[in-house]
Amino acid sequence: MGLRKGTKCRICKTKGKKTNAVVFLPQHRLALCKEHFIEWFEKRVEKTIKEFRMFHKNEKILVSVSGGKDSLALWNALIKLGYNADGFYIDLGIGDYSETSKELAKKFAERVNKTLHIVELKKEFYPIPTIDEKTNRPACSACGVIKRYYMNKYARELGYSVIATGHNLDDEVAVLFGNTLQWDLNYLSRQYPVLREENGFIRKVKPLCKITEKESALYSVFNNIEYIEYECPFSEGASSIEYKLLLNQLEEKHPGTKLKFYSEFLKKVYPIFKEFKAKQDKPLNKCKICGEPSYSEICGVCRLKREVENKLKIKREVSR
Structure with missing residues (x-):
């Protein structure tokens, strides 16, 4: 169900105002105006941070930014919520895609007056096109390994205690769905919004894990955040994209399905896999x-x- 013409913002109504809603969140049955949607988004990020005990206000946070809507929305929300958050961008060397996304990340960093650390893969390693050409490994798989490595390395060296990524609910549910189809116990035992620090690994968190891709896009638009709007050329044909399309069809018919699937996994199933992980570590x-x-x-x-x-x-x- 979409937003009906003339629908009023629920929060405004409680304050005796009759402001038209511009957003309807079917899984929450919530109609909101622009101002209260932004407020709702930031409160949801804060609630997620506290629910999973991700970090505190006195910690230095390094946000992994890609120039996309999710990571820039996350960085913006953390700053507005009063967290000490800088950005970290890896130039993957993927032609125009990398150049455009890097410029957008730099532009946003200047706007919020925060530090953006930039690492160029061609100086540290090899650019993704070269890796894709010279190895049998899928580009997305190699890219993930490389990003995690350099994020952790630089976060530790630069004195940050937390790495925050912009993985949203759609990302998490698509991964969970794929791992469940294969019953990949190893990956299922690690799929949690917080990966604790240990022996050289910095704590990694996902504050947008209960926020949908559409919600982070709306938040970026409402805050006039310019972001790259097309996918990485190497992601074409990725199974996760197919899973997202399938899950979106289900969500359209049954709003709240994705959030329930993910939340129930964390509450009822993850603790079992956590025990498995402890035995297999x-x-x-x-x-x-x-x-x-x-x-x-x-x-x-x-x-x-x-x-x-x-x-x-x-x-x-x-x-x-």
Whole structure:
């Protein structure tokens, strides 16, 4: 059900005002004006932070920003809520997509007068197009490994105690759905809004985990936040996108399905998988090549780098 013409903002009505609503949230049965939607969004972020004990006002937070609506909406909300939050952007070297998203992230950082740390992958490692060309690993999988590695490395070195990412409810539900289809116990045991710090790993949190993609888009639009509106070219054909489309169809018919699926998992099922994880956990070591924390002798990034360098070496030898 959409917003009916003439519907009034519920919060305004309680204050004796008759302001027209501009947003209807079917899963909450809530019609709101622009001002009260922004207020609702920020309160929901704050409530999620407190519910999962993500962090406190005196902690230094590093927000992983991509130039997209979710991460910029999160950064904006945290600043307005009074948190000490800076940004962290990884230039993946994906042509115009990376250039555009980087400029938008820089523009937003200037607007809120906050620090944006930028890491260029071509200087640290190899750009994603090269990795995609030289390895058999899907680009999105390699990108995820690399992002987590550099976020953790720089957050620790720069003195931040928390890494916040813009994963929204749609992201979390799509991942949960895929992992449930495969009954991937390892991933299911780690799908929680907070990953606690341990032996070199910085705490990672997802304050938007109960906010939908549409809600973060609306929040960005209402706050005049300019963001990149198209997907990364390497994400085309990803199973998570197909899952999102399927789940959106279900949500359209039965509002609140996604939130209930995710919330009930966290409340009833995750505790069981948490016990499984505790029994299966391997000791945390340091990568013997780079010294970063790793559950194996050589971390995923160093293995990936070795694979790319071997392919480049073979290519050079063949071309001689």
